[in-house]
Every structure is written in structure tokens, then in C-alpha cells.
Amino acid sequence: MAAHTHALPNLSQFAPRNGVIDTSCESQPIRPNDGLQPSTKSKRRRRLSTTEDQPAKDRIFFFVDSNSSSREKRAYVMRHHVQEKRRQRKHLHPHNSDDRRNNRPLRYLPWKQKTNEKDDLDGIDAVRGTESETVSPGNALIQTRLSIPRPAFNASNTPLLTSPVSSLDTSRQDPFHSLPMGCSKDDLELIDCWTNKLTYWSGQNKYIKDQIFRSAMVHPLPFQAVVLGYCSRWKAHIYNLKDSRQVRTHIGQATRNIEMIRKGSMDIDGDNLAMALTGLSLQEERFGSQQKAREYADQAVQILRSQGGTRKGVQVFLHYVLYVAISPCPTVDKVGQRWLLTFLRAAEEMMRKHTSAAYLSSVPLRREAFQMDGLLFPLLSSGPRPSQVPQTSRLYVVRDTPSQEICRTAALIYITTALWDFQDSPSKTSRFLNYINTVVKQHQLDRHPACETLVWLLLEEGYESDMRDPERAWSTGELLKTHKQLRPDLQFQFNEILLSLLMLTTPVRGIDAFEEELNAAAPEIVEQL
Numbered sequence: 001m002a003a004h005t006h007a008l009p010n011l012s013q014f015a016p017r018n019g020v021i022d023t024s025c026e027s028q029p030i031r032p033n034d035g036l037q038p039s040t041k042s043k044r045r046r047r048l049s050t051t052e053d054q055p056a057k058d059r060i061f062f063f064v065d066s067n068s069s070s071r072e073k074r075a076y077v078m079r080h081h082v083q084e085k086r087r088q089r090k091h092l093h094p095h096n097s098d099d100r101r102n103n104r105p106l107r108y109l110p111w112k113q114k115t116n117e118k119d120d121l122d123g124i125d126a127v128r129g130t131e132s133e134t135v136s137p138g139n140a141l142i143q144t145r146l147s148i149p150r151p152a153f154n155a156s157n158t159p160l161l162t163s164p165v166s167s168l169d170t171s172r173q174d175p176f177h178s179l180p181m182g183c184s185k186d187d188l189e190l191i192d193c194w195t196n197k198l199t200y201w202s203g204q205n206k207y208i209k210d211q212i213f214r215s216a217m218v219h220p221l222p223f224q225a226v227v228l229g230y231c232s233r234w235k236a237h238i239y240n241l242k243d244s245r246q247v248r249t250h251i252g253q254a255t256r257n258i259e260m261i262r263k264g265s266m267d268i269d270g271d272n273l274a275m276a277l278t279g280l281s282l283q284e285e286r287f288g289s290q291q292k293a294r295e296y297a298d299q300a301v302q303i304l305r306s307q308g309g310t311r312k313g314v315q316v317f318l319h320y321v322l323y324v325a326i327s328p329c330p331t332v333d334k335v336g337q338r339w340l341l342t343f344l345r346a347a348e349e350m351m352r353k354h355t356s357a358a359y360l361s362s363v364p365l366r367r368e369a370f371q372m373d374g375l376l377f378p379l380l381s382s383g384p385r386p387s388q389v390p391q392t393s394r395l396y397v398v399r400d401t402p403s404q405e406i407c408r409t410a411a412l413i414y415i416t417t418a419l420w421d422f423q424d425s426p427s428k429t430s431r432f433l434n435y436i437n438t439v440v441k442q443h444q445l446d447r448h449p450a451c452e453t454l455v456w457l458l459l460e461e462g463y464e465s466d467m468r469d470p471e472r473a474w475s476t477g478e479l480l481k482t483h484k485q486l487r488p489d490l491q492f493q494f495n496e497i498l499l500s501l502l503m504l505t506t507p508v509r510g511i512d513a514f515e516e517e518l519n520a521a522a523p524e525i526v527e528q529l
Contacts, residue, residue: 178217179191179217179223180217180218180219180220180223181220181223181224183228186246187228190227190228190231190232190235190246191227191228191231193231193234193235193396194209194213194227194230194231195209195210195213197393197396198231198234198396198398199389199393199396199397199398200397200398200401200403200404200450200452201385201387201389201397201398201404202385202387202388202403202404202448202449202450202451202452203388203389203448203450205450205452205453205456207443207453207456207457208320208452208453208456211313211316211317211456212226212227212313212317213227214313215275215311215313215314215317216275216279218271218272218275219268219272219275221254221257221258221268221272221273221276222272222275222276222279224250224253224254224276225250225251225254225275225276225277225279225280226275226276226278226279226282227279228246228250229247229250229251229254229279229280229283230279230282230283232244232246232247232249232250232251233247233251233283233286233287233288234286234287236287237286237287238395251280251283254276254280255280258273258276258277261273270303270304270306270307270310271304271310271311271314272314273303274299274300274303274304274310274314274318275300275314275317277296277297277299277300277303278296278297278300278314278317278318278321280292280296281293281294281295281296281297281300281321281325282321284296285321285324285325285326286398286400286401290326290328293325294328297318297321297322297325300318301318301322304318312460312461315459315470315473316456316459316460319459319473319474319477320452320455320456320459322477322481323406323407323410323455323476323477323480324401324403324406324407324452326401326484327481327484327485329485330485331485332482332485332486332518332521336482336485337518337519339479339482340479340482340483340486340494340518341511341514341515341518343413343416343479344494344497344498344511344514345511346420347416347420347497347498347501348501348511350416350419350420350423350501351501351502351504353423354366354419354423354504355504359426362426362430363426363429363430363433365430365433365434365437366429366430366433366504367504369433369436369437369502370499370502370503370504371503375437375440375441375445375446376436376437376440378446378449379408379411379440379445379446379449379450379451379454380408380411380412380415380499380502381499382408382492382495382496382499385404385449388448403451403452404450404451404452405451406480406484407451407452407454407455408451408495409480409483409491409494409495410451410455410476410477410480411451411454411455411458412495412498412499412502413476413479413480413483413498414455414458414459414472414473414476415436415458415502416498416501416502417472417475417476418432418458418467418472419432419502421469421472422467428466428467431463431464431467432463432467435462435463436458439457439462440454443457459473486518487521489517490514490517490518490521493509493513493514493517494514496508496509497509497510497511497514
């Protein structure tokens with residue numbers, strides 16, 4: 001070896017004990033240009049000897065084990081030498097990486113989508129076994145088997161994926177097997193549509209969708225009827241199709257399982273059955289037959305009313321579906337008229353009590369809770385409410401459903417009913433108003449008004465148990481059903497009267513004027529009948 005004039009520090013005290021690379025005093029410094037090569041490889045030696053002209057401060061030393069063979073020493077030194085050169089070139093030429101990447105030949109990327117039809121179909125068949133597994137009996141009472149159809153494949157129209165996604169990634173979307181049933185790739189697309197895309201004009205209302213999704217996850221039947229079934233119906237609807245393969249798969253299997261439950265050949269608890277029936281009612285209401293929707297809803301109501309304890313999420317879902325449903329009857333009978341007027345008179349009486357100095361001193365929040373500068377006014381007022389849904393996402397908006405206006409009316413009725421129940425207890429009134437303001441802030445409804453989420457939160461009754469009353473939601477739904485039968489101008493007038501009374505102000509058009517117009521509509525009702 002060529003001797004070097006630089007003095008090296010003694011590194012024996014820092015020497016590793018693993019024996020792989022020895023830096024003790026017995027080791028010797030070796031440069032990449034040390035003459036360890038045989039004399040026959042003169043070209044390599046001349047190429048490496050270019051470092052001899054470098055100044056001493058630029059030379060790099062590598063410590064090797066003196067007991068190693070010459071080949072091992074050369075391999076070790078050259079490996080570190082090449083790494084050091086690459087590191088230097090990277091710092092000296094940082095902008096040339098893109099040019100080199102464009103000029104070098106393309107490497108094989110295993111995550112790129114295959115453009116060969118046979119390979120693509122074979123990949124689908126390879127995953128078929130894991131995606132069509134049934135649910136274990138311990139997790140569900142209804143076992144579901146779904147097969148993956150072969151999609152139409154066109155190699156020329158298949159774009160290259162921009163992210164490392166392979167055919168195995170369909171199973172990675174549910175890595176902990178949290179879904180209650182085996183799902184194909186098409187099913188996962190429907191699930192993504194539910195969780196991330198479907199929206200109202202007021203926004204996605206993510207909280208509602210997440211709560212429904214959690215309640216449906218308990219059992220395969222409600223999951224298939226509510227999430228997969230609804231999204232498949234929606235997908236067929238936007239393509240102007242009355243039926244599709246996904247609709248036949250999910251809706252057909254859900255209805256068959258429900259029929260088997262009725263015959264007694266399949267067992268399921270009442271909550272999950274009511275959840276599935278409510279999901280089918282929502283689909284029929286928006287994409288099918290309103291008569292079927294009412295039949296499914298009546299069956300769900302019968303189940304939940306007959307049994308004692310029910311899961312809160314299932315009951316809230318049923319109330320919400322009943323609230324947003326369109327009334328089949330466009331007229332109000334005499335009984336309904338009297339009920340609407342009685343409700344307004346009771347709200348007016350409560351307003352007089354709440355405006356007293358004694359009551360406002362015990363519940364200071366009552367004076368300002370519903371004023372124009374409060375959190376609740378943008379939600380409960382008549383608008384206008386421009387949609388905040390981006391133009392690119394309006395494909396996923398639920399059409400022909402005035403859910404926001406219906407839920408505004410439901411919120412007005414529910415809040416008025418609750419305040420009537422708490423009028424003899426200033427403490428309950430104060431806690432109820434604090435609860436509403438808290439959830440509005442928590443879900444940012446003051447910044448992004450969504451009456452649908454407000455009604456859902458009211459139905460959840462997240463306050464103390466001494467303030468909860470399950471009948472409040474049922475009575476609100478019955479009065480709302482009567483309200484839907486009014487003419488649009490009378491609906492608007494009813495809502496404005498309730499909002500004025502909540503604001504502790506006298507309505508512009510009072511209850512007497514509303515009663516006159518309501519009675520004037522009676523001859524029109526007789527003619528229609």
C-alpha cells in the first residue's frame with residue numbers, strides 16, 4: 001500500500017466490538033486510489049489514480065480490517081467511495097435530477113395498473129376469494145355472500161394510476177375487518193360515496209351520515225339496506241335507470257332476508273330490523289314508490305313503539321326519515337287545523353310568561369337566545385341560504401327534497417315544545433338553551449348553517465336524563481306531518497309566527513290572521529275532496 005503522510009488519531013478507545021469493521025491501531029487507512037488492484041487492471045487504476053492530484057485536505061480515508069482479504073478491502077472502500085461521490089454530485093447538481101429522470105429508460109413499476117386484459121382479469125380472480133367471504137356466525141345473524149362481477153375492460157382507455165395502488169389495495173381499505181360483511185371493490189366505491197360525496201344543498205352534514213353509518217355497521221342487513229342499497233339506488237337514479245345490477249344485488253338480498261325474518265326462518269333483533277326497514281323507506285321515498293316508503297316506515301314504527309328499550313341511533317334515524325318525507329296528502333282536515341291553532345296559542349301564552357321580569361332574571365339566556373345576533377337565528381330564520389356546495393360536487397346533491405326547509409320547521413316545533421315542557425323549571429330551560437348553543441358551536445352550524453344536523457342533534461337529546469322525553473320527538477313528527485299539508489304561503493306564515501314568539505316579539509301577521517286564511521282555505525279543500 002502507498003504510505004500517507006497525514007497523522008491519524010488513535011481511535012482504539014472508540015472501536016466497535018462486533019468485529020465487522022475494526023478501527024483499532026492495527027487497522028490502516030486506505031484511500032479509494034490505494035494500489036490494491038492487480039497490475040493487469042491498469043485502466044481502473046489510472047481512473048482511480050486521478051485523486052492523487054487532489055490536495056491533501058480533500059482526500060478521504062476509510063478504515064478497514066487488516067485481517068480482511070484484499071478483495072474485501074477493495075469492495076468495502078469502493079462501496080463507500082461511490083456513495084460519497086453520489087452524495088457530492090447530488091449537492092453540486094440539485095436541478096439535474098429531473099433531466100436525468102427524463103433521459104433514462106423507464107423502469108418497471110409494480111404498482112402501475114396492468115394494461116393486459118388477461119393479467120387484469122386474473123388479478124380480479126385472485127382477490128375474488130377474499131372479497132366474497134361470508135360473515136362469521138358470531139358477528140352476524142344473517143350471512144351475506146357477494147360475488148364480484150368482471151368489469152368491462154378496455155386497455156386503451158385505462159389511465160395509469162398516479163398513486164401506488166394495486167389490486168390488493170381493495171382489501172386494505174378495511175384492514176381491521178370492521179365492515180359487517182364482505183365487500184367488493186364496487187361496494188367500497190358505494191361506501192366512499194356515502195361517507196365522502198353525498199350531500200344536501202346545505203352541505204354534506206357529515207355528522208348525520210357518520211351516525212347513520214355507525215348504527216348500520218352493527219349488522220349486515222341494515223348495512224346492506226341503508227348504505228349499500230341507498231347508494232346503489234342513487235347511482236342508478238343519476239343515470240336515469242330504474243334498475244341496475246347493484247340495485248338487484250343489495251336491495252334484492254335485503255328484501256329477501258326481511259321476508260325470511262317474517263317467516264321465522266331467520267332471526268334478528270328488533271333494532272336492526274327497524275334500521276333496515278327505515279333505510280328501505282328512505283330509498284323508496286326518494287327513488288321509488290312513496291306507497292312502499294310509507295309501508296316500510298309504518299313497519300319500523302310498529303317495531304320501535306312495541307318494544308321497550310331501543311338504541312338511540314336507530315330511533316333518531318327513524319324520526320329523521322319521517323320528518324324529511326314528503327306528505328302524500330296536500331290538504332288539512334278540521335282536526336289538523338285545530339291542532340295547528342292550539343299549538344300557536346300555547347306558544348303565545350308561553351311567550352307572555354317568558355317576557356316577565358321575574359322569569360328573565362332567572363333565565364337571562366332566554367332573552368337573547370333567538371335574537372338576530374345569536375347563534376340560532378341563521379338556522380331558524382327563513383333565509384335566504386345560498387348553497388356552499390362547490391359546483392364540482394353538486395352532482396351528489398339530493399334533488400327534489402326540500403330537506404332544509406322541512407328541518408327548519410321541525411326545529412321550530414321541537415324547540416317550542418321543549419320550552420313548553422320546561423316552562424315551570426327555569427333550571428331546565430337554561431340548561432336546554434345552553435345545550436343548543438353548545439352543539440351549534442361544536443358542529444360549526446353558526447358558520448355553515450345546516451338545519452338537518454340541528455334537528456338530528458335535537459333528536460339525540462344529549463342533555464341530562466331529567467330533561468329527556470321520547471314522546472317529544474313523536475309529537476313533533478305528527479304536527480310536522482300536518483304542517484306539510486298546508487299551502488306554501490301558510491307554511492311560511494306558521495313558521496314566522498313561531499320564530500317571532502321565540503324571539504319574544506309580537507308577530508307581524510298574528511295568529512288571528514293565520515286562522516282566517518286557514519279557514520278561507522276550507523272551501524278549496526272541500527272542492528278537492
